[in-house]
Amino acid sequence: MEVTILGCYSATPRTFNNPTSQVLEINNHLFLIDCGEGTQVQLRKRKIKFSRIKHIFISHLHGDHFFGLIGLISTFGLLDRKTELHIHGPKGIKDIILLQLKLSKSWTGYPLYFHELDTTTPELIFEDEKVTVETIPLAHRVYANGYFFKEKEGDRKLLINEVQQYEIDVAYYRSIKKGKDVTLEDGTVIPNEKLTAPPENPKSYAFCSDTVYKPEIAEQIQGVTGLYHESTFLEQHQHLCEKTKHSTAKEAAQIAKAANAQQLILGHYSTRYGNIEVFKEEAQTVFENVILAEDGKVISFE
Amino acid sequence: MEVTILGCYSATPRTFNNPTSQVLEINNHLFLIDCGEGTQVQLRKRKIKFSRIKHIFISHLHGDHFFGLIGLISTFGLLDRKTELHIHGPKGIKDIILLQLKLSKSWTGYPLYFHELDTTTPELIFEDEKVTVETIPLAHRVYANGYFFKEKEGDRKLLINEVQQYEIDVAYYRSIKKGKDVTLEDGTVIPNEKLTAPPENPKSYAFCSDTVYKPEIAEQIQGVTGLYHESTFLEQHQHLCEKTKHSTAKEAAQIAKAANAQQLILGHYSTRYGNIEVFKEEAQTVFENVILAEDGKVISFE
Numbered sequence: 001m002e003v004t005i006l007g008c009y010s011a012t013p014r015t016f017n018n019p020t021s022q023v024l025e026i027n028n029h030l031f032l033i034d035c036g037e038g039t040q041v042q043l044r045k046r047k048i049k050f051s052r053i054k055h056i057f058i059s060h061l062h063g064d065h066f067f068g069l070i071g072l073i074s075t076f077g078l079l080d081r082k083t084e085l086h087i088h089g090p091k092g093i094k095d096i097i098l099l100q101l102k103l104s105k106s107w108t109g110y111p112l113y114f115h116e117l118d119t120t121t122p123e124l125i126f127e128d129e130k131v132t133v134e135t136i137p138l139a140h141r142v143y144a145n146g147y148f149f150k151e152k153e154g155d156r157k158l159l160i161n162e163v164q165q166y167e168i169d170v171a172y173y174r175s176i177k178k179g180k181d182v183t184l185e186d187g188t189v190i191p192n193e194k195l196t197a198p199p200e201n202p203k204s205y206a207f208c209s210d211t212v213y214k215p216e217i218a219e220q221i222q223g224v225t226g227l228y229h230e231s232t233f234l235e236q237h238q239h240l241c242e243k244t245k246h247s248t249a250k251e252a253a254q255i256a257k258a259a260n261a262q263q264l265i266l267g268h269y270s271t272r273y274g275n276i277e278v279f280k281e282e283a284q285t286v287f288e289n290v291i292l293a294e295d296g297k298v299i300s301f302e
Numbered sequence: 303m304e305v306t307i308l309g310c311y312s313a314t315p316r317t318f319n320n321p322t323s324q325v326l327e328i329n330n331h332l333f334l335i336d337c338g339e340g341t342q343v344q345l346r347k348r349k350i351k352f353s354r355i356k357h358i359f360i361s362h363l364h365g366d367h368f369f370g371l372i373g374l375i376s377t378f379g380l381l382d383r384k385t386e387l388h389i390h391g392p393k394g395i396k397d398i399i400l401l402q403l404k405l406s407k408s409w410t411g412y413p414l415y416f417h418e419l420d421t422t423t424p425e426l427i428f429e430d431e432k433v434t435v436e437t438i439p440l441a442h443r444v445y446a447n448g449y450f451f452k453e454k455e456g457d458r459k460l461l462i463n464e465v466q467q468y469e470i471d472v473a474y475y476r477s478i479k480k481g482k483d484v485t486l487e488d489g490t491v492i493p494n495e496k497l498t499a500p501p502e503n504p505k506s507y508a509f510c511s512d513t514v515y516k517p518e519i520a521e522q523i524q525g526v527t528g529l530y531h532e533s534t535f536l537e538q539h540q541h542l543c544e545k546t547k548h549s550t551a552k553e554a555a556q557i558a559k560a561a562n563a564q565q566l567i568l569g570h571y572s573t574r575y576g577n578i579e580v581f582k583e584e585a586q587t588v589f590e591n592v593i594l595a596e597d598g599k600v601i602s603f604e
Binding site: 037038040041061062063067068070071074075090092093095096099100103104105106141142 | 339340342343363364365369370372373376377392394395397398401402405406407408443444
């Protein structure tokens with residue numbers, strides 16, 4: 001599992017930083033999360049193949065999280081994309097995109113599906129044999145939800161020396177990996193635990209931006225591998241969190257701690273602080289494993 | 303008069319080039335023309351003061367000419383702008399912007415006016431004591447119009463030595479500059495031509511993007527100082543012009559020649575040509591004074 005930060009600053013535009021967007025690679029899926037203005041250029045700079053992106057998840061309809069979406073959708077069309085594209089995002093996102101496509105007479109030549117969200121409790125919005133995606137209800141100035149991406153538990157791992165010792169036919173390997181015991185020709189039953197090791201622990205990633213401090217998040221994402229949680233302000237500006245519905249670095253760390261997260265990633269920094277290291281310092285008073293998101297940073301979870 | 307090219311490439315996104323946007327400084331006005339994705343960042347990079355922009359002119363609703371508008375409008379709001387802003391552009395532009403402001407609950411704190419256009423003949427859309435702006439009807443795949451910016455003729459220039467020789471009171475200077483004769487106390491009439499020189503020739507700028515070759519443009523903009531005319535293709539790809547409703551470099555030069563323009567600026571290059579010098583070479587077979595628009599280039603008209 002790997003996250004590439006395309007942009008992680010809050011709304012005020014900066015010359016050399018980009019608004020929120022991330023690419024999550026999880027169990028061979030490539031998910032784009034949020035899509036601020038200029039995201040298509042950042043994807044190009046990071047040499048991320050457009051055609052691998054089949055799902056885009058938008059957290060809320062503030063510009064710094066979705067103004068780049070229409071450009072990306074249009075560019076996919078110009079590049080003659082055929083692969084379908086799914087947009088998950090708040091109610092209204094479909095109207096915004098379709099109105100622009102209509103007025104520019106730029107209908108896409110590929111199937112474009114909208115999945116509009118309006119949830120107050122966690123909701124399963126995507127599932128296949130490899131991953132699930134749930135919404136994480138957030139509390140912001142407009143409707144907002146985060147996303148909780150989870151790998152499904154994989155197959156058990158074949159202990160190849162053991163399997164060969166019993167001269168088991170290759171045809172059985174698949175069922176053994178699924179956990180089946182094996183009955184030899186002489187009737188002996190070899191229990192699966194002798195032939196396999198447990199699968200790797202499935203990894204998970206929670207994306208929470210933008211929101212006030214919301215302890216329920218921690219309950220939902222218990223044991224999460226990587227938690228991205230916004231930290232627009234420091235504790236000294238707590239009063240601005242109430243007003244603008246954002247969190248402090250310390251509050252983000254409290255969510256990480258309560259969720260027993262392995263790794264906390266901070267981002268969405270207000271531009272009032274000269275140096276983003278202060279966010280890390282404040283968060284580490286509560287939770288040790290903190291990484292600062294920065295444009296272009298790639299974070300791997302082993 | 304001065305034009306700053308913020309971006310001048312055609313729709314396919316490039317890593318290091320920007321879609322169409324220009325800033326025209328004319329008689330102390332600062333006009334923004336077109337606003338492709340990322341324009342707000344380009345304005346910042348060029349250190350152009352946001353508050354000086356009071357009018358934005360959008361040529362048509364293709365993404366590479368206006369996807370940056372909503373971001374700019376929002377940013378003006380975040381920065382607590384109070385100055386009014388006028389958006390001139392095709393019908394539908396108001397719906398697109400207002401829908402996004404509504405869904406993001408990001409109403410601007412400054413007066414925002416829309417002037418929607420749907421003209422088939424040149425129309426005067428702005429006039430004050432210093433400049434006029436007319437639409438230039440274009441022919442593209444969607445409704446499109448260019449813009450013709452003209453300085454008004456200024457006052458005549460006082461020949462200060464002459465004026466002082468006749469001991470004319472300062473109180474008369476304003477009327478002399480407006481062209482009035484002066485009657486001295488002894489009844490002698492001094493004709494205005496003795497006291498003033500003609501005003502500077504007013505300058506003008508025509509912005510024509512995107513369009514098929516349209517000879518009527520040249521009639522409308524006779525004697526234009528600076529003509530920006532798109533040249534998406536070279537003559538060898540003339541057939542693509544018909545299909546996509548664009549012009550070749552040669553056709554742009556034919557417009558410049560027929561209009562008796564002083565200067566032709568080319569732009570909106572298709573990315574299929576490795577080197578943009580080929581556009582200049584082709585245009586110069588018809589019209590000598592050719593400049594290639596490039597991101598960040600500043601073109602002054604003396």
